[in-house]
Amino acid sequence: MKTAGVLLALVVALAAQTTLSGLTMTGASMVNLVIVAVVYAALVFGPITGLMAGTAGGLAQDALAGGIVGIGSLSKTIVGFLAGLLGAHFIVAQPLPRFVMFVSASVVHEICYQGLSALVEVRPLRLAYGPVLTQAAINGIVGLTAFFVVERLPGALQRRRARRGRY
């Protein structure tokens, strides 16, 4: 069930990401839904799930994007694993820590991705801080929204059913 849910989340994120791929700013997407899904899975299910989710989502994203397969995957694997570890060691149950976690994971992912790309392509590391931070902030908001929806939606539906039954 957990695996299916994570895979479903990744597929949805990938589909949405490819749909939104037109929304770009100087070299970086405004939002990276795959990394949001990976961090979410890591925070909820732990480092192993985060690691696996990062690997799977990254490989799929790399394969769809073209180029060298493995760079984005390795970056997301690292981020997923670290996010899972931090989530397991610290209480990340409030919106602010979660937001910080999403933003930090996004920044780390971007640094890893650009660093690996520079290493593989033998070029200097160029990091656009503005777009990166913007994307990280958007990722954080999207992640918080995802948590809110997942945690509130079942209760809201139950309350709605209860009100309908009362009338």
Added chain:
Amino acid sequence: MNVGNLGNFGNELPIVPLLDNIQRPTATRPRTGLLFLAVVVGHVILISSQVQSRSGVPVLEGVTFGAFARVQQGTSHAFKSVRNVWSNYVDLRGARAENDLLRSRVADLEVRLQEQRALAERSGQLQALLDLRQFVSVPTVAADVISGYVNPGVLTVTIDKGSSDGVQPNMAVLSSEGVVGRVISPVAAHAARVQLLIDHNGPAAAGAMTERTRAGGMVVGKEGDPPLRMDFVSNLADVKTGDVVLTSGADGIYPRGFRIGWVEHSERGDGLSLAITVRPAIDFRSLEEVLVILREARSAIPEGASEPGGPAR
């Protein structure tokens, strides 16, 4: 611990703890770390397989080749080391066996060399004896010395020729180097005793003369060193150190003209004679072959002949 489920906002609904999702990192951390490491390594390999180095060779291939080359190098080095150790061991064993064989051969050759040397030395001695025999105009018989001094104080040797060979008492005994002594009684059929000229306990004297001035006298044994002295030489005679002393034949035993020794010291004596000491020409400690003169001869040198080269050498 995962506490993601603590963030439920619906307080009116029972909180459903996701116990299944709670992770216990303490127990799973080593396995998690290994898994993470394996995944990272897999990614590195995956990326490397797609990236080419500056030389155009894929990084994975280059790294794999380089790493495997190191492994091959190490394996080859280890194999060569083992082979060298083994070959050195085998060579060492071979060298040891060869060394033993060579030692054996060297020992064998040394023995043969000593035999050849002894044979050559004996041949030389026999040749010298033959020369002496040819020089001596009287009948002779060659004999081997078979024993040394029997009694302390009596300087005699035993030879392997006796009466059956014509050996009789008072016959002169010579060697290639000079006068040895005379045969004394008793004489056995196949052995005889020879009194050395240096024996100072018995009458082993020999008539003598100096080669340079023909100063006559008599050589007898004495105690001390040198073991011979020359008596009855006039104070007026010219005798110097280093003069060769020969047999004069005046004693009726020793043939004339054979070397006895050298004058080692000559000085005026108490009476009318010189006090002369003589160093014998023979090393009496190493007598091996001798020649027995089978009859008495006043002189072995024909009148008018020059001094014998062989015996007086």
